[in-house]
Amino acid sequence: MRTNKITPKQWLEFHPYKTSNNIDKYYIEIANRIRQALLSTGITCYDDDITDMSLRLAAWFEDIISQTHIWKTFINECEKRYGKKLPFYPIENNYHTDGINLEDIYFLLWHCLQQQNLGEQVINPENPGIQKAGNLIYEILSKESKNAPQNPWMQDFFQKNTPAQEDFLAYRAQLEWFHFNCYFSLGNLHALQEQTYNVLANYEGNTPKEIDMLCYRLKVSSLFQARNNLLSLPSYKWLSLIWEENKATAGPWKDIETLPESYYLYLKEDERCIYIQSFTEEKQIFAIDKESLDLQNIKNLKAENSIINCMLVKYGDTWWQNGVLFIIDNDNELEAIIAKENSKRNLSNEKLAFQDFMKANEGKFFVFCRNKRELSNFLSKKMGYKNAPGVKLPAIGREGAVLMATPQTGLHIQLELTECICSPDNPFYQKEEAKELAFLFFINPEVIPYELSCLLQDKGMLPDAGLNSLLGRKHGQQLLQSNARFLTDYFFQRYREKDYDDPLLKKWL
Numbered sequence: 042m043r044t045n046k047i048t049p050k051q052w053l054e055f056h057p058y059k060t061s062n063n064i065d066k067y068y069i070e071i072a073n074r075i076r077q078a079l080l081s082t083g084i085t086c087y088d089d090d091i092t093d094m095s096l097r098l099a100a101w102f103e104d105i106i107s108q109t110h111i112w113k114t115f116i117n118e119c120e121k122r123y124g125k126k127l128p129f130y131p132i133e134n135n136y137h138t139d140g141i142n143l144e145d146i147y148f149l150l151w152h153c154l155q156q157q158n159l160g161e162q163v164i165n166p167e168n169p170g171i172q173k174a175g176n177l178i179y180e181i182l183s184k185e186s187k188n189a190p191q192n193p194w195m196q197d198f199f200q201k202n203t204p205a206q207e208d209f210l211a212y213r214a215q216l217e218w219f220h221f222n223c224y225f226s227l228g229n230l231h232a233l234q235e236q237t238y239n240v241l242a243n244y245e246g247n248t249p250k251e252i253d254m255l256c257y258r259l260k261v262s263s264l265f266q267a268r269n270n271l272l273s274l275p276s277y278k279w280l281s282l283i284w285e286e287n288k289a290t291a292g293p294w295k296d297i298e299t300l301p302e303s304y305y306l307y308l309k310e311d312e313r314c315i316y317i318q319s320f321t322e323e324k325q326i327f328a329i330d331k332e333s334l335d336l337q338n339i340k341n342l343k344a345e346n347s348i349i350n351c352m353l354v355k356y357g358d359t360w361w362q363n364g365v366l367f368i369i370d371n372d373n374e375l376e377a378i379i380a381k382e383n384s385k386r387n388l389s390n391e392k393l394a395f396q397d398f399m400k401a402n403e404g405k406f407f408v409f410c411r412n413k414r415e416l417s418n419f420l421s422k423k424m425g426y427k428n429a430p431g432v433k434l435p436a437i438g439r440e441g442a443v444l445m446a447t448p449q450t451g452l453h454i455q456l457e458l459t460e461c462i463c464s465p466d467n468p469f470y471q472k473e474e475a476k477e478l479a480f481l482f483f484i485n486p487e488v489i490p491y492e493l494s495c496l497l498q499d500k501g502m503l504p505d506a507g508l509n510s511l512l513g514r515k516h517g518q519q520l521l522q523s524n525a526r527f528l529t530d531y532f533f534q535r536y537r538e539k540d541y542d543d544p545l546l547k548k549w550l
Contacts, residue, residue: 047072047092055100057198057218064190071185072099078177084170086157094153100224101149102182105141107191109199110286111225112145113138118272118282119527122536128527129166129520141186146175152271156228163484165508167520200287204294206357209333212294213264213363220264220276228269229276233260254365258302261364262352265299268534275299298355302364304378307347314359315339317349320378327353333361342368348378391451392545397424398446399549406496406549408444409459409467413437416444416454441469447492448545457488462502472505476514479506483525484532491533495541498525499550 049061052069061069076095084091104111116126116138126132129151130144151166158164164171204212221230237259244255265277274282277297284294305317305327314328329351342349348369353360369378401423402408410416413434420426420434428434435442435454443455443462455462460471461479481488482503489497497503506525507518521528530536 045088045092047076047095051092051096052099055096055222055224056195057215057222058194062194064192064194067190068099068103068192071102071181071189072096074181075099075178078181079174082170082174082177084154084174086154090153090157094150097153097224097227098146098149098178101145102141102185102189103192103195104224105139106186106189107193107195108139109192109195109283111199111223111283114279114283114286115225115271117286118274122272123527128524141179141182143175143179146178146182147171150175150178152227156231159228163480163508165510165520167510167512169511199283200289203284203289203292206293207332209293209330209354209356209361212356213261216264216277216280217260219280220267225279226270226276229263229267232267232269233263236263258352258364262302265297265352265354265363266301271531273530273534273536293357296355299363300353302350302352304348304350304369307342307344307349309344310339310342315342327360329353330359330361333363334366338366338368392448394451395446395448395545397426398444398452401425404549405466406445406500407462407464407466407502409464409469410437410442410444411468412441416442419444443467445493445496447490447496447541448543449492449540450490453490453493455489455493458482461505462497463504464502475503475505476507479503480508480521482506483521483528486533491529491535492541494529494533495537498529 047069049065049069052065052072053059053061056065072095075098076091079086079091079095086094101112119128120126126136126138127144127148130147132144136142136144147166150171151164151168154168154171155164198215202215204215220226221233237256240255240259241252244252265275268275270276270279277294277299281295281297285291303319305319308316308318308326310316310331314330315334317327317329319325319327350367350369351365352363354363355361399406401419408416408419410419413436416437417434435456437456440456440459443459444452445455446452458478458481459467459469461475461482463470463472463475482494482497483506504522505518506521507514508521510517510520526537535541
């Protein structure tokens with residue numbers, strides 16, 4: 042058994058300051074005691090993963106003691122969305138919103154283990170190892186909770202040091218710490234590393250400057266675009282909610298808007314801002330604060346001629362350029378850029394296809410097809426659609442296919458796991474197969490789009506789905522079904538209010 046102790050350097054990686062103090066020393070000792078407890082349970086993890094879990098649990102304990110309300114904010118948001126403070130674990134009357142709870146420790150252990158095994162397996166939250174480790178850690182922390190010191194430096198970060206109107210760059214630095222280093226933001230650094238690796242593997246540029254620039258763009262984009270956090274909320278939203286919970290004075294960080302990297306036409310400038318216009322039909326105009334720009338880079342911009350590529354964040358009363366700004370002075374690219382921008386943001390084709398599908402199918406959401414001929418007949422004869430030149434319908438195996446649609450996805454042909462969909466109209470449904478495999482509709486984005494997973498759940502067509510449980514299949518089904526929305530949001534990194542709810546869809550539900 043390895044017994045390497047957690048160091049001050051490792052602890053400070055979870056904090057927005059660089060020099061340790063006596064309070065840090067106390068919590069480092071707590072982290073080491075948690076680490077020994079985890080090692081004693083025999084949980085199967087790499088040593089670095091055990092250390093990471095120990096640090097996060099100690100930082101969670103510090104959050105509870107210091108009343109910085111990171112975890113309390115999560116509990117509140119979880120209850121708003123799902124009607125209960127935590128997934129999986131029944132909450133008893135002795136649960137303390139501002140205190141140390143065994144259920145919280147169980148959930149944190151599950152979350153850490155699940156992130157370590159993301160894409161490989163689903164960790165059962167009732168795993169005996171989690172319960173054994175949780176009980177040991179609770180025993181340590183509950184005894185320490187009366188005498189544990191508050192951390193005033195962490196309190197200042199979440200209660201006082203909130204950035205003002207002109208401090209976007211200072212705000213982004215605070216957000217960067219929260220996104221990558223806060224105990225709560227588990228998985229963001231790994232997700233960035235994976236994304237960077239995948240992008241660089243197909244990247245044609247090879248100079249160190251180009252690679253550094255690309256990595257920087259990916260990093261600052263993830264601060265506002267990534268949805269890896271719990272409840273699939275981006276980090277800027279979580280940080281805002283936590284500051285609000287701490288009753289920090291509301292600032293420009295409360296109502297942030299963010300846009301992904303896009304192309305714009307440069308119009309003009311004044312003393313404070315440059316003005317750019319989108320290429321979408323709305324032709325929206327944005328004022329970008331010059332404090333976020335490299336003035337040398339933009340000095341040769343040509344009014345109503347230069348095209349720029351950038352990522353925007355609305356902070357206060359202006360927009361701020363986030364990342365790297367590129368300038369294109371080539372009229373030959375304009376037509377292709379306009380087409381690309383319109384297709385990126387326009388869902389009218391998907392909505393139209395959804396309406397055509399629902400009318401053709403007389404209000405039913407699903408068409409079960411035994412073969413390609415049945416699929417082709419529905420598309421051509423009932424919907425009046427013709428294949429575009431060069432586009433062929435997919436081959437359909439013995440499990441058949443399911444044609445379905447939502448306003449977000451448009452038409453979708455489901456070829457996998459059709460035997461798991463329970464419907465009197467489905468000739469391929471196999472109950473025993475569904476018991477084994479239907480859970481994949483809840484946890485695997487490669488099987489089905491998020492919106493269609495939600496639709497199948499809402500129509501009650503995945504009743505056999507369950508998790509493997511030592512308490513039996515029926516209990517495993519109940520465990521999954523009672524936590525279905527959380528699990529789907531967690532693994533798909535989406536949530537209904539933003540990604541599924543649609544007025545057009547509701548007309549047909």
